Amino acid sequence: xxxxxxxxxxxxxGTSRNALAMIRNAGIEPHVIEYLKTPPSxxxxxxxxxxxxxxxxxLLREKGTPFADLGLADISLSDDALVDAMMAHPILINRPLxxxxxxxxxxxxxxxxxxxxPTAQLGAFAKEDGEQIVDASGERVV
Numbered sequence: 001x002x003x004x005x006x007x008x009x010x011x012x013x014g015t016s017r018n019a020l021a022m023i024r025n026a027g028i029e030p031h032v033i034e035y036l037k038t039p040p041s042x043x044x045x046x047x048x049x050x051x052x053x054x055x056x057x058x059l060l061r062e063k064g065t066p067f068a069d070l071g072l073a074d075i076s077l078s079d080d081a082l083v084d085a086m087m088a089h090p091i092l093i094n095r096p097l098x099x100x101x102x103x104x105x106x107x108x109x110x111x112x113x114x115x116x117x118p119t120a121q122l123g124a125f126a127k128e129d130g131e132q133i134v135d136a137s138g139e140r141v142v
Contacts, residue, residue: 025134
């Protein structure tokens with residue numbers, strides 16, 4: 001099936017891998033952007049944040065990043081400062097961020113991606129940790 005779905009993906013992240021697998025379980029091959037290798041431009045990042053209806057702080061990743069070293073917990077930092085940090089250190093961009101005709105969403109937990117898919121799941125799906133998300137008939141179980 002040809003459809004325009006983009007996933008800003010980190011193959012080292014289980015949540016990102018699960019979201020990508022659910023997109024493919026719907027019969028869709030998305031455009032995969034490994035954002036650590038090819039980060040979005042500043043303008044595109046700001047657009048994606050706006051379309052997702054979140055703030056730059058909502059997109060910040062803390063775990064495994066220079067978040068603390070950069071003092072990003074400081075609530076007085078402006079949105080521009082947070083976006084600057086994400087541009088300088090793309091690992092600070094939380095993932096997976098998914099774009100479809102149905103919207104833009106930070107898909108944490110990974111099953112949030114199901115809300116952005118124009119087609120149903122083709123069969124059962126369990127996350128890497130074994131949690132069943134979709135049953136054999138393609139229906140969401142969580």
